Amino acid sequence: MSIKSVIAAVHSRWDVASEAPSSVHRTYLDTADWRIHRGGWTLEMDSRASSSDSAAKDGALTLRHRESDAVMAWAPADGPPAFAADLPGGDLWGQVVTVIEDRRLLPQVEVDTHFQRVAVFNADDKTTARVLLERHVLPDSQKHSRVLRTATVTGVRGYERSAQRIADALSAAGLDRQAESLMSVALSLVGRASPGAKLGPGVDLYRSMPASRAVAAILGRLRYHMISNQDGVREQLDTEFLHDYRVAIRRARSILRQSGGVLPPNASGALSAGLEWLGGLTGPARDLDVHLGDLGSTAADLAPLHGYLIDRRETAQRELTVAMDSARYRSLLHTWRALERAQTDQAAAPLGDRPVGEVADAFIARAYRRVIRRGRAIDVSTPAEALHDLRKRAKELRYLLECFQTLYAEDEITSVIRELKALQDNLGEFQDCQVQAETLRSMAADLYESRAVPATTLMAMGRLADDMEKREKRARDEFDSRFERFSSSTNRKRFAALVAGGVHGADDPGNEAEEPDADGIEA
Amino acid sequence: MLAIYSIKGGVGKTTAAVNLAYLSALGGARTLVWDLDPQGAATFLFRIKPRVKGGGSALVRGQTPVDRLIRGTDFDRLDLLPADLSYRHMDLHLDRTKHPTQQLHSVLAPLRSEYDCIILDCPPSLSLVSESVFVASSAVLVPMIPAPLPARTLDQLEQFLVARSDNGAERNGGRHPADDRKRDPKVLAFFSMVDRRRQLHERIIEELLRVRPEVLLTEIPASTVFEQMGVRRAPVEVFAAGSRAAASYRALWQEVMALI
Numbered sequence: 001m002s003i004k005s006v007i008a009a010v011h012s013r014w015d016v017a018s019e020a021p022s023s024v025h026r027t028y029l030d031t032a033d034w035r036i037h038r039g040g041w042t043l044e045m046d047s048r049a050s051s052s053d054s055a056a057k058d059g060a061l062t063l064r065h066r067e068s069d070a071v072m073a074w075a076p077a078d079g080p081p082a083f084a085a086d087l088p089g090g091d092l093w094g095q096v097v098t099v100i101e102d103r104r105l106l107p108q109v110e111v112d113t114h115f116q117r118v119a120v121f122n123a124d125d126k127t128t129a130r131v132l133l134e135r136h137v138l139p140d141s142q143k144h145s146r147v148l149r150t151a152t153v154t155g156v157r158g159y160e161r162s163a164q165r166i167a168d169a170l171s172a173a174g175l176d177r178q179a180e181s182l183m184s185v186a187l188s189l190v191g192r193a194s195p196g197a198k199l200g201p202g203v204d205l206y207r208s209m210p211a212s213r214a215v216a217a218i219l220g221r222l223r224y225h226m227i228s229n230q231d232g233v234r235e236q237l238d239t240e241f242l243h244d245y246r247v248a249i250r251r252a253r254s255i256l257r258q259s260g261g262v263l264p265p266n267a268s269g270a271l272s273a274g275l276e277w278l279g280g281l282t283g284p285a286r287d288l289d290v291h292l293g294d295l296g297s298t299a300a301d302l303a304p305l306h307g308y309l310i311d312r313r314e315t316a317q318r319e320l321t322v323a324m325d326s327a328r329y330r331s332l333l334h335t336w337r338a339l340e341r342a343q344t345d346q347a348a349a350p351l352g353d354r355p356v357g358e359v360a361d362a363f364i365a366r367a368y369r370r371v372i373r374r375g376r377a378i379d380v381s382t383p384a385e386a387l388h389d390l391r392k393r394a395k396e397l398r399y400l401l402e403c404f405q406t407l408y409a410e411d412e413i414t415s416v417i418r419e420l421k422a423l424q425d426n427l428g429e430f431q432d433c434q435v436q437a438e439t440l441r442s443m444a445a446d447l448y449e450s451r452a453v454p455a456t457t458l459m460a461m462g463r464l465a466d467d468m469e470k471r472e473k474r475a476r477d478e479f480d481s482r483f484e485r486f487s488s489s490t491n492r493k494r495f496a497a498l499v500a501g502g503v504h505g506a507d508d509p510g511n512e513a514e515e516p517d518a519d520g521i522e523a
Numbered sequence: 524m525l526a527i528y529s530i531k532g533g534v535g536k537t538t539a540a541v542n543l544a545y546l547s548a549l550g551g552a553r554t555l556v557w558d559l560d561p562q563g564a565a566t567f568l569f570r571i572k573p574r575v576k577g578g579g580s581a582l583v584r585g586q587t588p589v590d591r592l593i594r595g596t597d598f599d600r601l602d603l604l605p606a607d608l609s610y611r612h613m614d615l616h617l618d619r620t621k622h623p624t625q626q627l628h629s630v631l632a633p634l635r636s637e638y639d640c641i642i643l644d645c646p647p648s649l650s651l652v653s654e655s656v657f658v659a660s661s662a663v664l665v666p667m668i669p670a671p672l673p674a675r676t677l678d679q680l681e682q683f684l685v686a687r688s689d690n691g692a693e694r695n696g697g698r699h700p701a702d703d704r705k706r707d708p709k710v711l712a713f714f715s716m717v718d719r720r721r722q723l724h725e726r727i728i729e730e731l732l733r734v735r736p737e738v739l740l741t742e743i744p745a746s747t748v749f750e751q752m753g754v755r756r757a758p759v760e761v762f763a764a765g766s767r768a769a770a771s772y773r774a775l776w777q778e779v780m781a782l783i
Binding site: 127159 | 569570571572595
């Protein structure tokens with residue numbers, strides 16, 4: 001049924017005029033972790049074949065308000081932007097830049113839309129409404145096309161009733177306004193996760209759930225995180241893919257290490273060994289990303305260092321890619337999947353059937369006590385290694401809090417994580433600066449031996465290393481006050497309230513005999 | 524807020540209102556035309572029914588919310604507040620209100636944030652409606668045809684503005700009425716329906732420019748293109764963008780924009 005006949009059925013003296021049909025290929029762009037979506041926007045790259053020259057594209061980049069679909073910013077564009085630097089200037093785009101940071105904008109889903117604008121006239125030949133007819137061709141998970149037809153009626157001011165009658169008639173003819181965002185329809189057709197889905201390590205848990213099932217669910221989520229970053233690591237889309245990939249590995253290792261007694265030890269031991277191997281391979285590449293990031297836009301003196309780092313980053317990437325293509329990697333993923341499905345065995349995993357609420361309380365309480373005890377042992381004369389060790393313990397606590405977060409009240413767990421993060425930031429700064437200063441000095445020695453760089457580069461590297469050492473010292477000086485705050489009675493009460501079950505429980509299933517530290521958490 | 528005004532009729536007032544409003548909207552400004560002339564020529568040109576629910580009386584008394592009466596034209600960003608036959612009694616309607624000269628200003632007040640440019644197409648006369656229009660407007664654009672004694676039109680208008688100002692000051696003990704605007708609208712006159720081939724037009728324009736050098740530089744030529752507006756029911760820019768007539772309005776709009 002043509003639009004003309006639909007309109008004629010509403011009012012015999014109304015007429016329509018259609019503009020020439022047109023089509024557009026639309027790519028919805030977002031970062032791998034949906035930062036545009038979470039910022040409340042959608043970002044679309046439209047390209048259409050120009051009528052005069054089919055090879056030439058006239059494209060546009062449109063930023064929309066996600067809820068209302070209103071256009072917030074628009075700019076002509078030759079092709080899709082990859083990074084923040086490729087976005088247009090202006091305040092609003094500036095906000096997008098702040099949100100996406102260093103992440104790459106990736107095509108999330110693509111839609112072909114054929115559209116035609118139609119004006120509806122009344123008996124006086126006055127335009128009373130405008131109709132946008134659209135035919136969207138969407139891909140689905142089987143790589144077939146699905147067609148969605150929509151009509152959007154816009155009333156001219158003062159003629160809203162006519163517009164409503166037209167919209168009703170079109171709706172009766174099966175043409176409705178697009179209700180849901182086209183991007184979400186397209187994503188659901190291709191079977192992609194909704195951008196609104198939680199991205200954190202927390203899975204939906206309940207306190208009475210058997211601990212083995214809960215830990216398996218957490219491991220499943222972490223495996224999903226690792227795999228969803230895999231292609232980005234391989235293709236080096238941006239540095240955050242490797243970072244997130246590593247975080248998933250580290251979280252999984254930490255959970256395996258700390259949840260002794262929940263899963264069968266043989267299987268979890270095999271996975272731990274595999275993850276240690278993989279984690280080790282990702283380390284050099286990540287360290288080099290951090291160095292390159294810190295170097296930023298290079299001063300001329302440091303250009304040779306930049307080149308040297310790039311070369312080493314390429315080598316590290318090759319090694320990592322070889323590992324990811326290896327049988328050992330495939331076997332690691334297989335072991336991981338198998339562990340998630342492993343049956344609990346009371347003898348091998350005595351805590352497997354215990355309620356996860358109780359078990360998680362105990363794990364967190366234990367990890368917290370460790371942090372407190374090791375932190376208290378640090379004074380001005382303590383060697384740096386003790387602080388590095390404390391950093392590891394703090395990370396373990398953080399991973400536990402994050403992985404089991406859905407067992408706790410959101411505001412309570414958030415405030416506890418915030419306090420812990422303040423301590424971690426200090427420990428991180430201290431260790432990172434120390435490692436970077438050492439690495440810079442050792443790289444300077446390498447470069448000096450190769451005699452390939454001018455003295456000015458070596459001097460600039462020396463200055464960088466000095467800066468790092470100054471930052472390291474500042475972090476070390478700040479440690480006492482940071483730790484004092486973390487171990488304050490207010491914070492101890494916070495932790496105590498959070499894991500009340502773990503402290504007061506009749507038996508503490510995961511408590512290690514070597515660390516019967518009772519004063520870490522106030523009762 | 525711009526009023527297109529002339530004491531005389533048939534000088535191209537509505538033609539100016541419609542064409543300038545279209546150029547304003549085309550330039551990106553949200554534009555409203557209020558067709559105050561009961562003949563409703565601007566309303567006709569935009570293919571809108573000359574009818575205002577409740578009539579002019581209810582509108583000036585604030586009984587009908589003005590935004591409900593606005594109609595969208597066929598052009599983006601360009602809306603119209605239509606004419607109504609009852610506007611012929613607008614003087615009476617205004618006179619019955621407490622602050623007659625302030626009334627149009629008050630009616631339009633809620634629309635000032637919605638529109639970047641409001642153009643009033645006024646009926647030809649010197650009356651309470653005109654006075655109300657002058658209070659509401661920041662500039663009055665006066666089309667003049669090169670007929671004998673054209674300067675009289677401008678003189679009359681200026682005398683009227685001066686008298687209005689004096690009366691107001693007297694009524695308020697030497698001060699301007701508190702609710703009136705502090706200054707009078709800027710008067711911008713331009714020649715309309717000019718045929719430079721006619722010696723009479725040439726002579727009149729030259730004479731007037733000698734005594735009134737402030738008259739705008741742009742002249743609107745006499746052209747059959749303007750006559751076609753009634754048939755096409757659209758601004759000249761829409762159907763004859765390449766014509767001299769359309770170019771003259773583009774130039775006039777630029778000149779006016781630079782002055783207001």
